[in-house]
Amino acid sequence: MPTDDSQPTYYRASLGLMKEVSGALAADYHSALITHMRANGGVFDYPAAGLSFQLAKEFGFCYGVDKAVDMAYEARVKFPGKRIFLLTEIIHNPRVNKRLVDMGIVFLSGQYATGLTEDAITAEDVVLIPAFGTSSETLARLRAKGCILIDTTCGSVVRVWKRVERYAADGFTSVVHGKYDHEETIATVSQARAQGGHFLVVRDRAEAERVVSFIEGSMPAGELLAGFHPGACSAGFDPARHLQRIGVANQTTMLASESLEIARVIGAALERRYGREHADEHFRSFDTICSATQDRQDAIQAMIAGTPPDLILVIGGYNSSNTGHLLEVAMSRCPAYHIQDAGEMLDTARIRHLPQGAKAPVETRDWLPGGELRIGLTAGASTPNRAIADSILRVLELRGVNAADAMEAIES
Ligand code: SF4
Structure with a gap:
């Protein structure tokens, strides 16, 4: 790997080109309508249409996504040739990923992949690591290849890594509340x-109850393991040995109330099994939901308190x-x-949307009442913001x- 300090090969923060990319970022994602709404208590009334x-x-x-997108745009300017x-989608938004494809950035996996794999990377290339991080x-x-690495991993994700x-x-075995196949949890x-160390990924409260x-x-090891995808636990995971000392963490974007509940029920079970006086030897917990996720969940909770919108x-x-x-x-x-975007509102009768927990979008009728x-x-x-305004x-x-x-x- 090159060692010349004037040619850094690993970037973890801004590449110092924000002035050069701010115009493009504003043109792609900014919205005058959302700025107007923010300045007016988040409200936009259009009485003529009721x-x-x-x-x-x-x-x-959020701050992590802002940083990742900024760094991707800066990378394109810094390394034009x-x-x-x-590695995969930089964040989970189609508009942003499609824009990066248009900028000539080559995706190695996911729905925008071109077929090229990690094998294609040489020391001459630049590689972007997405906001979720990588394993x-x-x-x-990648370090062994000596390529230029632009690591946009969010600081809140790194905080979870340190805990694990x-x-x-x-x-301690890490029991992670998350989705075993989500990029962040894989990392x-x-x-x-x-x-x-060992790990077990539990998706929800029901899986935590099995633990x-x-x-x-009351549940044999074989029955416990049969309920989990092989990718949800570490190689050689043996419940009898590896569920004696547990540290709970979570994917940063899970439902905060469920994460807390999962930690509570597992901690209580270990206490019943080993006694309160030995609780610290068998259980640790740390809420690793990021503040951006928490703030957005709290805000929608506040919106539906009292009289919810129609x-x-x-x-x-x-x-x-x-x-x-x-x-x-919300629901x-x-x-x-x-x-996913404005185009899903097909007409006043039909909307295409993803129901909670579903794998694919569905069409629902009569979604937009009159009056x-x-x-x-x-x-x-x-x-x-542009997607919200649209x-x-x-x-x-x-x-x-x-x-x-x-x-x-x-404007008036
Ligand atoms: S961890 Fe939180 S702040 Fe960081 S990118 Fe994910 S949602 Fe955003």
């Missing part, structure tokens, strides 16, 4: 593996974990639809309002 829109207090791009590879094994292989490393170093559990049953002796649009990529959890909160009090409507809006941490303009359009008229109304 519509009132209300934004959640926190929504859209080099091939730039991206310690992949990072080691600590658990492994202290002989997180690799930190335990790198320390010679509780095993700890309490319906809520939750905007974000269909593979975005945190967007799915915003839907889960507890009123009709709510998770849409006066108060519509709530929120968006996942990887959704640009959704508002689409609803107006479905009520017969021209987008240009709407923007004129804002």
Whole structure:
């Protein structure tokens, strides 16, 4: 690997070119409508169409996504003549990923992959690591190639890694509340593996209850393991040995209330099994939900408290974990639809959306009632403001309002 300090080969923060890329970023993702709404308490009324829109207090791009997207744009400017590879989607938003494809960035996996693999990377190339991070094994292989690495891993994800490393170093198995096949969780559990530690990924409270049953002796090891995908636990995972000392962590974008509940039930089971006086020897827990996820979940909770809107649009990529959890909160009090972009509102009768927990979008009829409507809006941490504004303009359009008229109304 080159060692010339004037030619760094590993970047973890801004490449110092924000002035050069800020215009392009604003043109691609900024929205005058959302800026207007922020300045007016998050509200945009359009009485002529009987519509009132209300934004959640926190929504859209988080600090980690901002940083990752900024660094990708900076990389394109800094290395105009080099091939730039991206390990997988930089964040879970189709608009952003498609824009990077247009900029000539080559995806190595996921829906935008070109067929090229890691084998194609040489020391002359630039490689972007997405905001979710990558496994310690992949990072080691890339370092060995000597290519230029632009690591956009979010600091909040690194914080979880440190926790999991600590658990492994202290002989605790990491039980991670997350999705075993999510990029972030794949990277997180690799930190335990790198320390010679073990892990088990539990997706929800029901899977955590299986762990509780095993700890309490009411479920045999074979039955416990049969309920988990092989990728959800470390190689050689032996429940009898590896569920005696447990440290709980979570994927940063899970539903915070569920993560806390999972830690509570596992901690209580270990205490019953080993006694309160030995609790610290058998159980550790650390809430690793990131503050951006927490703030967005709290904001939608606040929106539905009291009199909820007539319906809520939750905007974000269909593979975005945190967007799915915003839907889960929103739909507890009123009709709510998770849409990837404005085009999913097909007409006043039909909307294509991803129901909670579903694998693929479905079409629902009669989603937009007539008469006066108060519509709530929120968006996942990887959704640009432009996508939210487009959704508002689409609803107006479905009520017969021209987008240009709407923007004129804002400007006046
Ligand atoms: S959702 Fe949280 S962990 Fe993920 S990129 Fe944003 S701030 Fe970082």
